[in-house]
Amino acid sequence: MAGRFVVFEGPDGSGKSTALAAVAERLRGRGEPVLATREPGGSEAAEVLRTALLTPALGRAPVASQLLLITAARLAHLEQTVRPALREGCTVLCDRYVDSSHVYQCSLGGVSHEALEALNAQWEIPPADLRLYFELPAEVALARLESRPDGNRMDAADATAWTRVARAYAEQMRRNPRGLRRVDASLDPQAVVARILEILDDEGA
16 A cells, blocks of 8 residues: 655744654554654765755855755655655655755745656656645744754844744645645644644544
8 A cells, every 4th residue: 555745844943843853653553664854864865965955155156056966856755765755655754855856945945846847757756645734823833943953042133034934834734735634733742743643634644
């Protein structure tokens, strides 16, 4: 039986990465086959491309160049990691996917959404079966980011930038509601995990 592809989306500080790891652990504890992965990255070739994407020089390249590299990493990730796991019946939990590209490279970076959709169609990049969107107030997210071990003191510029990302995510979810379930990420982490497990059970994952 084929597995299910579930993606976790939301701005930094929303807790999606922490929740993903906890959900994966809980599902494994129930005896369910699970693969936890991320984008960009998630396979040997995709991780090489992720390293390139994180270099300062590439940050100065045209956003379209970044999007093409992200798409290349996505193709490798799908072929080398996601599809094999789905064929084995795993629930694949992925930290970021196509929505993130729509937010960062399109809404915020200036590449048209139509260009990204054309790339996805050309290379048969499938939609996720379920998209979990983590939403929360800016002050909560910024407080969490500041409390990270490597975090620095946040200022008004950080709040403005975070709000732009959050608004772009909200608009993307309005643009494409397919397979979307919203998660109140301001809740206690354990409550967030419990809610996600409820969603997965309700959706038959």
